[in-house]
Amino acid sequence: GHVVSARRRGVLDTELEALEQPDGWPEVFDAPTSAALRLADAMAADSHDLGDLLVADLREHFSELELAELVLVAGHANLNNRSGNAAKQLLGPS
Secondary structure (H helix, E strand, O other): OHHHHHHHOOOOHHHHHHOOOHHHHHHHOOHHHHHHHHHHHHHHHOOOOOOHHHHHHHHHHOOHHHHHHHHHHHHHHHHHHHHHHHHHHHHOOO
């Protein structure tokens, strides 16, 4: 579902493939997009400490309002994915 939606919005196959290789993000995406992807990745793992470098990078590229939106969008996507994964296991066909 996510891939089809991304393609409809103009995300290239090379970009979709690059998402699987975080070390290569700076080669495929611009600096703000790479920073946003690293934020989403950090929020999906352990958001207790985003790290000074990531925080500084995000603040360099985004306004406070944009940062708030990034946190909410990434958090919402993370919630949807985790809830969906649990629901499939608990409520899906057995």
